[in-house]
Amino acid sequence: MNILVRVLVLKALFLCLTGAAFAESLLSWNDGAAKTAIESFVKRVTDPASKDFVRPEARIAVFDNDGTLWVEQPMYTQLAFALDRVRELAPQHPEWQQNPVLKAAIDGDLKTVAAAGEKGLLELVMVTHAGMTPAEFHTVVTDWLSKAEHSRFKRKYTDLVYKPMLELLSYLRDNGFTTYIVSGGGIEFMRPWSEKVYGVLPAQVVGSSIKTRFEIVDGKPTLEREPAINFIDDGAGKPVGINMHIGQRPIAAFGNSDGDLQMLQWTTAGDGPRFGLIVHHTDAEREYAYDRTSAFGHLDKALDAAAAQGWTVVDMKSDWKTIFPPAK
Amino acid sequence: MNILVRVLVLKALFLCLTGAAFAESLLSWNDGAAKTAIESFVKRVTDPASKDFVRPEARIAVFDNDGTLWVEQPMYTQLAFALDRVRELAPQHPEWQQNPVLKAAIDGDLKTVAAAGEKGLLELVMVTHAGMTPAEFHTVVTDWLSKAEHSRFKRKYTDLVYKPMLELLSYLRDNGFTTYIVSGGGIEFMRPWSEKVYGVLPAQVVGSSIKTRFEIVDGKPTLEREPAINFIDDGAGKPVGINMHIGQRPIAAFGNSDGDLQMLQWTTAGDGPRFGLIVHHTDAEREYAYDRTSAFGHLDKALDAAAAQGWTVVDMKSDWKTIFPPAK
Numbered sequence: 214m215n216i217l218v219r220v221l222v223l224k225a226l227f228l229c230l231t232g233a234a235f236a237e238s239l240l241s242w243n244d245g246a247a248k249t250a251i252e253s254f255v256k257r258v259t260d261p262a263s264k265d266f267v268r269p270e271a272r273i274a275v276f277d278n279d280g281t282l283w284v285e286q287p288m289y290t291q292l293a294f295a296l297d298r299v300r301e302l303a304p305q306h307p308e309w310q311q312n313p314v315l316k317a318a319i320d321g322d323l324k325t326v327a328a329a330g331e332k333g334l335l336e337l338v339m340v341t342h343a344g345m346t347p348a349e350f351h352t353v354v355t356d357w358l359s360k361a362e363h364s365r366f367k368r369k370y371t372d373l374v375y376k377p378m379l380e381l382l383s384y385l386r387d388n389g390f391t392t393y394i395v396s397g398g399g400i401e402f403m404r405p406w407s408e409k410v411y412g413v414l415p416a417q418v419v420g421s422s423i424k425t426r427f428e429i430v431d432g433k434p435t436l437e438r439e440p441a442i443n444f445i446d447d448g449a450g451k452p453v454g455i456n457m458h459i460g461q462r463p464i465a466a467f468g469n470s471d472g473d474l475q476m477l478q479w480t481t482a483g484d485g486p487r488f489g490l491i492v493h494h495t496d497a498e499r500e501y502a503y504d505r506t507s508a509f510g511h512l513d514k515a516l517d518a519a520a521a522q523g524w525t526v527v528d529m530k531s532d533w534k535t536i537f538p539p540a541k
Numbered sequence: 542m543n544i545l546v547r548v549l550v551l552k553a554l555f556l557c558l559t560g561a562a563f564a565e566s567l568l569s570w571n572d573g574a575a576k577t578a579i580e581s582f583v584k585r586v587t588d589p590a591s592k593d594f595v596r597p598e599a600r601i602a603v604f605d606n607d608g609t610l611w612v613e614q615p616m617y618t619q620l621a622f623a624l625d626r627v628r629e630l631a632p633q634h635p636e637w638q639q640n641p642v643l644k645a646a647i648d649g650d651l652k653t654v655a656a657a658g659e660k661g662l663l664e665l666v667m668v669t670h671a672g673m674t675p676a677e678f679h680t681v682v683t684d685w686l687s688k689a690e691h692s693r694f695k696r697k698y699t700d701l702v703y704k705p706m707l708e709l710l711s712y713l714r715d716n717g718f719t720t721y722i723v724s725g726g727g728i729e730f731m732r733p734w735s736e737k738v739y740g741v742l743p744a745q746v747v748g749s750s751i752k753t754r755f756e757i758v759d760g761k762p763t764l765e766r767e768p769a770i771n772f773i774d775d776g777a778g779k780p781v782g783i784n785m786h787i788g789q790r791p792i793a794a795f796g797n798s799d800g801d802l803q804m805l806q807w808t809t810a811g812d813g814p815r816f817g818l819i820v821h822h823t824d825a826e827r828e829y830a831y832d833r834t835s836a837f838g839h840l841d842k843a844l845d846a847a848a849a850q851g852w853t854v855v856d857m858k859s860d861w862k863t864i865f866p867p868a869k
Contacts, residue, residue, distance in 0.1 A: 434810045
């Protein structure tokens with residue numbers, strides 16, 4: 214029997230004997246309204262004597278990724294990846310010089326790339342993410358993440374995850390929740406590292422995707438990533454992605470931007486106990502401060518909705534003792 | 542603590558103390574090559590001392606549904622559902638009389654419906670499965686299954702599941718596998734009952750789907766099922782559906798027809814220990830006998846591939862002591 218099973222057994226026994234809810238695990242959260250709201254919700258849905266008790270199979274929590282679990286400034290990590298990759302592959306693709314968006318990306322002219330909007334970003338994603346198998350893409354992503362550094366913090370991107378949110382993921386799982394990522398980011402960009410970094414298995418990652426085709430190549434069954442959008446898991450796409458992948462309405466949703474609005478609406482509109490939370494980036498010193506006017510992680514309508522709907526708003530500056538895990 | 546957690550704890554403790562693999566749970570399987578192949582594979586991948594040991598997170602088993610877990614003759618259950626439903630709704634849709642396929646379905650002229658091929662079937666699915674929320678569709682499916690009876694066995698469809706396969710699902714889960722359904726049938730046609738009947742949670746069901754749209758209706762966040770195909774999870778679609786939903790290559794695949802061929806190829810072509818199995822319907826007396834010439838559950842190329850690839854072929858007549866669970 215392996216370590217994981219042993220740990221699960223010990224946890225189960227511990228729960229048997231004590232009924233403890235592992236509240237002591239939210240160590241990086243300051244005492245305050247946000248922490249209290251989380252603990253109170255978890256207590257209500259896990260206490261068999263509570264009228265709000267929810268059976269473990271229905272304890273589903275969904276988390277946005279960019280800006281909710283890891284840094285999204287000064288740009289989405291996946292965009293940094295696409296930019297590095299377009300520059301790396303450019304010598305083999307002289308035809309890219311004829312495409313204004315790709316040329317701008319190669320030249321590092323981010324303003325032109327940004328001005329091309331979603332269509333420009335998609336174009337960038339197509340040429341850098343397709344034309345290989347999922348396994349090959351997995352390797353490309355893993356290699357890049359092992360080397361690339363964030364421009365300000367000079368740390369690997371997978372180190373720039375929010376420690377309080379890692380604790381929250383574990384706390385929920387310790388209390389019988391299944392935790393899902395539901396992100397506008399690429400599903401196959403996140404899966405190579407989501408288990409190691411977040412404890413979230415590949416099957417529990419929902420994201421945007423390009424089309425994939427199955428065929429037998431030289432006698433070998435092969436999946437090939439194609440340069441065509443399959444699904445955009447953002448905004449009104451998030452409840453659709455949740456319905457497709459999870460097939461149950463979550464009871465808790467965690468986001469940080471207007472791209473999470475519909476996920477929070479869909480989650481909290483269900484019957485019974487519901488929980489919605491928004492991470493508000495208020496800490497320019499330790500991380501970033503941005504909301505209504507930001508290009509990445511634009512938070513405007515969802516902030517108003519939080520007030521109207523009673524969702525918990527995390528004030529990063531005052532609610533979090535620590536932002537990132539300590540450097541190793 | 543609820544019963545389920547108690548049972549899990551007891552199972553975990555039992556595993557701790559004995560390392561037992563619950564082999565005694567395949568009670569409806571006759572001793573023979575098929576049962577031995579299953580037990581030997583499970584033993585190899587769960588024994589930490591084996592060079593073929595697979596960690597629990599990678600122990601993924603995928604099961605076709607129609608003809609692999611439940612009866613698919615004389616027609617797919619979902620087709621029987623669509624036919625009943627088109628007749629039920631026909632009085633409100635006089636325009637359906639102008640459509641040859643829908644008119645044939647209403648009149649019970651199955652020959653004309655069948656002659657319309659996949660396109661005809663899709664037309665039938667569109668008009669009977671869309672125009673409502675997933676929750677409403679869930680209710681429609683549940684209501685129908687609670688009343689409808691199989692024409693030959695005079696039992697509810699959810700009673701016409703294969704007892705040996707139910708035991709196999711449990712046996713794999715007891716050995717740390719996660720079991721998925723990967724079916725050409727509708728994902729939202731299976732999810733309402735998959736947990737109760739198979740112990741397979743909604744998130745572990747992969748299937749065909751129509752498009753779903755999110756919108757706010759009268760202030761209420763709503764998902765609406767639309768009359769447009771989203772994904773066909775059959776044939777070459779199965780490895781694509783697996784990659785999308787599970788994000789890992791399974792180590793074991795179970796099917797019964799050519800629609801499962803690519804799923805079996807994809808699963809068994811991976812590195813390390815792999816297992817492929819085909820249920821061969823050879824028992825006209827207790828169930829049905831069909832393969833190379835059958836319209837439903839057509840098994841031709843996959844049967845040849847099984848011999849060439851060394852996949853296990855279950856001879857229903859000789860390998861299974863019982864076909865269905867006893868009537869209650």
